Amino acid sequence: MSMDEIQNYIQSFSHDWLSNVLLITLFSLLAWVIWRIVYNRLEALTEHTPIVWDELIVKAFRAPVSVFIWLWPATVSLDIVLTHYVATDTSWLNKLDHILVIILFLWVILRIIQNVESYILTAGKHDETTVQATAKVARLFFISIGVLMAMQALGLSLSGLLTFGGVGGLVVGLAAKDLLSNFFGGMMIYFDRPFKVGDWIRSPDRAIEGTVERIGWRMTIIRTFDRRPLYVPNSVFSNIVVENPSRMLNRRIYETIGLRYDDNEKVNAIINDVRQMLENHNDIDAKQTLIVNFNAFGPSSLDFFIYTFTKTVNWVRYHEVKQDILLQVMAIIHKHEADIAYPTQTLKLDPATLPQSMATQTTLEP
Template identity: 30%
Template structure:
């Protein structure tokens, strides 16, 4: 294709060749902007996804710039027959390489923005808040790739740089091993889908709270006391984590109850279930139910099972249910047993005589007064 294009250009004088190449380049840029990209924007507006809008918006600038500057680059290439050999080096240094570098920069910026905006869009839709990890990693990849192309365009030898980068990478790896461990720990948590923003988690250390931020180095929890707890990702990756918000946000709570022997169990069960159904914090489905667990030392051991809409409502619902059930049981005269102990004192004969003498002495002293 380039040979045919070269043969075509060789039939024109230098000035005409230059004007022809630049004209074709500028016309291509205008057609891209006015026709192709306009039709593409109109098409993606009719779709439900926001991702294609992001791609079209970010690719607009690099495509137009590439179309506009490719003619300048062509003019500096001797094998395409569009440049005067006498001024080849000057054309390449002042026009060819800068135009190619600008093309690389705008494409690197566009690729970086596309991925970062897509990650942000996915994050806003409720997925795991891992934008810092993907954004930073992708930005690093784009920067390294753009630097490689720029060095190649300007004929800079990169072999010494690669050796120095390898040594620097080893040194940085030893110096930042904890940070690297936290980073890969965060990646493991993400791909395992352990939790996401808004989930209520309980750690094996006893810490519990709502996940409010997931970063490259650590995860931040907001406890019920409104205290922020920051936990390194490497620790979470090796810890036992209970996600009470997954797979559904609702949570079942268990409230132990005890009732005295001889109680009418049907009345007792209906009363407790009725109180639970009237509580606004308790979900209507699944329905609350009572379970007779065992015969206790002081009474019959029951367990009330009901559901709340989220783990954060458990403690408030438990408090309100306990208060209401207690008042209703008192009103109905239903006994809630508690441990009782009978203490019996037994004395030997010698002990009785000592106690009697002490009592007699106390009586005599009081009579004398």
């Protein structure tokens, strides 16, 4: 039933436009009350079902349907008032009704997408970055469809619009190439997934390091370790190397320890005990590379190195494990009555070049 038919039907009851408007208002009020009763009943039913999706869909209809119940009859009332006071064509109100239906339909779809996105993120069973990317693509798709439908309702030719859009898109692309590069950079991040929200990332090419807080269409927000926000355009990630330490399987311990030259006969026993300690340590991944070997003759020490990997990748826990290992290494060294070397220096002086008072002194304290 078109608006003109509804208007003629209402005006058949009375020729007083005010009475018609009041009648329409009362009809809207009655329809709204009925809708509230139906909605409350549907909400109560969906809350007792094991399926969550029906509840999300029902909640998405609440506000749009309420707005439609009041706005659509309001356009009928507006048509009656304009017809009474202004002798003009009101056919444009039909287009307004079509656009109103399109907007409300789009509103319902966007609310469903938002409800589903919030539910999935709250459940925490899926990757946050993937969920947000899918929701953004869905919103962009339906908004584009809604805009095209609204333009068609206004009488615009879609073929001409698409032709104009092809030429205009070239001009806009040249004028906004940085914006488009950021957009496609964001798409690359969403689909290639070099990192996600919550990951710790850094780049050896740029001074970028911190935790990813948000991945937008134009830029990515990174929170540095001193709690400063860092806003990085997405196009930057197309040209730099990004390291994602959050995806490490292990953390490495690589330390060089020096023994005194006086303890040269104990080096082999110390190294064997340190290797055995690491192999039996509960926090060391023995399946990874584990090396403990004498490495070099240092200027004042006999150096051996430890190369191993922890099971944990947590930064705080890693340092706790590393501390425990270093303390055990020191205990092993002391158990063999050896000690860790420190820098020393030996001076040899020619007595012939010394003053008479120092001729008998042959050594000096460093």
